[in-house]
Amino acid sequence: MTATIALVDDDRNILTSVTIALEAEGFRVRTYPDGQKAWDALSKNPADLAVLDIKMPRMDGMELLRKLREVTPMPVIFLTSKDEEIDQLLGLRMGADDYIGKPFSQRLLIERIRALLRRVEMNAKDVEPQDTPAGDEIMARGKLVLDPMRHRVTWKDRDVTLTVTEFLILQTLAQHPGHVKSRDQLMDAAYTDDVYVDDRTIDSHIKRLRKKFRMVDDEFSAIETLYGVGYRYKDG
Numbered sequence: 008m009t010a011t012i013a014l015v016d017d018d019r020n021i022l023t024s025v026t027i028a029l030e031a032e033g034f035r036v037r038t039y040p041d042g043q044k045a046w047d048a049l050s051k052n053p054a055d056l057a058v059l060d061i062k063m064p065r066m067d068g069m070e071l072l073r074k075l076r077e078v079t080p081m082p083v084i085f086l087t088s089k090d091e092e093i094d095q096l097l098g099l100r101m102g103a104d105d106y107i108g109k110p111f112s113q114r115l116l117i118e119r120i121r122a123l124l125r126r127v128e129m130n131a132k133d134v135e136p137q138d139t140p141a142g143d144e145i146m147a148r149g150k151l152v153l154d155p156m157r158h159r160v161t162w163k164d165r166d167v168t169l170t171v172t173e174f175l176i177l178q179t180l181a182q183h184p185g186h187v188k189s190r191d192q193l194m195d196a197a198y199t200d201d202v203y204v205d206d207r208t209i210d211s212h213i214k215r216l217r218k219k220f221r222m223v224d225d226e227f228s229a230i231e232t233l234y235g236v237g238y239r240y241k242d243g
Contacts, residue, residue, distance in 0.1 A: 009033055009035055011036070011037060012034050012054060012058060013038075013049055013057040014039070014058050015058065015059045015068070016038075024113065029117065029120075034120075042063050042071040044065075049075060053079040055082075056123060057081055057082070059083060059084070059086065060085075061087055068086075079168070080174070082123050084105045086108075086111070088109050102173070102215065104171050105198075107119055123171070146181060148181045148240065148242050150162055150163045163224055165223040168219070169216070172212060173212055173216055173219075176196065176197050176212055177216060179192070179197075180239065181242075184241065185242065187236055188238055189236065190237055194208075213230060213232075213238060228241070
């Protein structure tokens with residue numbers, strides 16, 4: 008199926024030129040000139056992936072991302088200026104899946120979009136040749152159930168909505184309960200090689216994972232921290 012991309016930017020030149028480039032590659036594109044209009048539409052009907060500018064009128068990209076993460080795990084790529092490194096890191100910690108700096112090559116953006124959509128597809132098919140047995144579609148670990156085909160996570164039979172990155176981190180931890188995963192291993196599982204993230208970003212994702220699970224179970228403690236080493240999933 009053709010993927011639908013939501014493009015959110017207050018620069019009409021970017022909206023027009025990127026839309027033309029994406030449609031030429033076979034994508035469907037929905038454009039929004041500000042964060043508020045994007046929120047009104049995407050909260051009711053998410054796209055397959057969203058590309059968000061950070062600095063926009065009415066509602067900026069950070070606020071839009073925060074609100075979207077309350078209702079959808081839709082993958083998000085941020086568009087940032089070169090002097091917005093802090094915003095890039097903050098965006099990743101808030102739940103963005105990737106970012107690309109302005110001015111940007113349209114070809115590079117398209118490749119990043121394709122890479123992220125492939126990652127979503129691989130995750131849906133549970134493609135983990137080193138860790139996942141062939142044909143093992145649903146992973147059950149105690150009270151936790153991960154269904155990659157539906158990108159669905161439940162804890163005690165209650166749904167927990169995760170981003171693609173959060174899902175991949177949790178899946179990596181839960182594949183081998185009791186085994187410690189370093190931050191580097193979690194970064195390798197969750198990000199492509201050309202996206203730099205630091206240890207604090209992984210720590211932020213873990214914090215968000217715990218928060219989401221504690222929203223359905225305030226006694227959740229299955230993700231353990233081993234200070235100076237990494238994290239592990241405690242089955243049981």
